[in-house]
Amino acid sequence: MRQANVEKNGFLLRAIVCEKCGNKIVHPSDIEEYNRFLEIKGKTFKVKMRLVGNSYAVSIPKEIVGFIKEQEKIMNDMVSMCFNEAKKISLLFGEEEQELEE
Numbered sequence: 001m002r003q004a005n006v007e008k009n010g011f012l013l014r015a016i017v018c019e020k021c022g023n024k025i026v027h028p029s030d031i032e033e034y035n036r037f038l039e040i041k042g043k044t045f046k047v048k049m050r051l052v053g054n055s056y057a058v059s060i061p062k063e064i065v066g067f068i069k070e071q072e073k074i075m076n077d078m079v080s081m082c083f084n085e086a087k088k089i090s091l092l093f094g095e096e097e098q099e100l101e102e
């Protein structure tokens with residue numbers, strides 16, 4: 001058995017992997033956390049834009065930030081923001097290479 005991280009929907013789960021059959025056993029508390037993540041994943045939060053100087057600010061709900069902090073272990077003040085679509089902005093926390101497309 002060796003330790004490994006299993007990635008699901010960009011979420012890292014601690015697991016042990018059997019080297020003979022490749023069977024994975026995910027840490028029970030990580031499964032629990034992943035299930036809580038699934039509950040808010042894709043949920044739409046209505047947040048207000050506030051005018052701050054010449055820019056606008058929005059608040060990121062605490063329950064989302066909690067998960068990001070947990071996954072990134074540390075979260076600094078900088079995030080990457082991208083205006084991907086005419087009506088959509090995305091934020092990227094942490095390192096670029098951790099973003100995996102499904």
Ligand SMILES: [Zn+2]
Nearest residue numbers: 018020021023
């Ligand atoms: Zn096995």
